[in-house]
Amino acid sequence: MFGRILVPTDFSAPSDAALDYARILATKFGSALELLHVIDDPTSDSQFVPDGFAASTVDIRTELAEHARKRLETLVTFVDRARYHAHAEAVFGSPARTIVDYATASASALIVMGTHGRTGLAHLLMGSVAEQVVRSAPCPVLTVRQVAVADDLLLDTAHLEGVRQLALPVSV
DSSP states (O other): SSEEEEEOOSHHHHHHHHHHHHHHHHHHHEEEEEEEEEEEESSEEEGGGGGGHHHHHHHHHHHHHHHHHHHHHSSOOOOHHHOOOOEEEEEOOOOHOOOOOHHHHTTTTTEEEEEEOOOOOHHHHHOOOOHHHHHHHHSOEEOOSSSSSOGGTTTTOHHHHHHHHSSSSOOO
16 A cells, blocks of 8 residues: 655654654555655755855755665664665655655655654744645554554554545645
């Protein structure tokens, strides 16, 4: 049903919980897992970057990318690679737009992502990457706010019936 599951991560507790859920779904449906970390790149719009600063951003970008790759390596285990054909990638861009573009390009069947669940002023000021992805994703999106997933969920798949129903594409 879900050939490829995309799991965007910002290395937060909700992202870790989303990865746990994605592993459960991948086990249930025989899906491949893709982890994606988007490095928010404020220098990507060159009109806001002074010429003198642009040269030093190459070193900063290289460091950020290497740090993200190392963190991704800790999330994708040998078992993940063997069982789910999992791989991970770190890219620069605007988080929501890049996640949607990546899901489209990789033909992801489902996006499982964490959400911080901000409300009020924090939501107004910071927005929600998950909300933006839900609005424009080319496939169903499962958002996860929980911090942990119980191991016994692997045995109890009754809760997946709702996920299966919610995850079906809707024709308009």
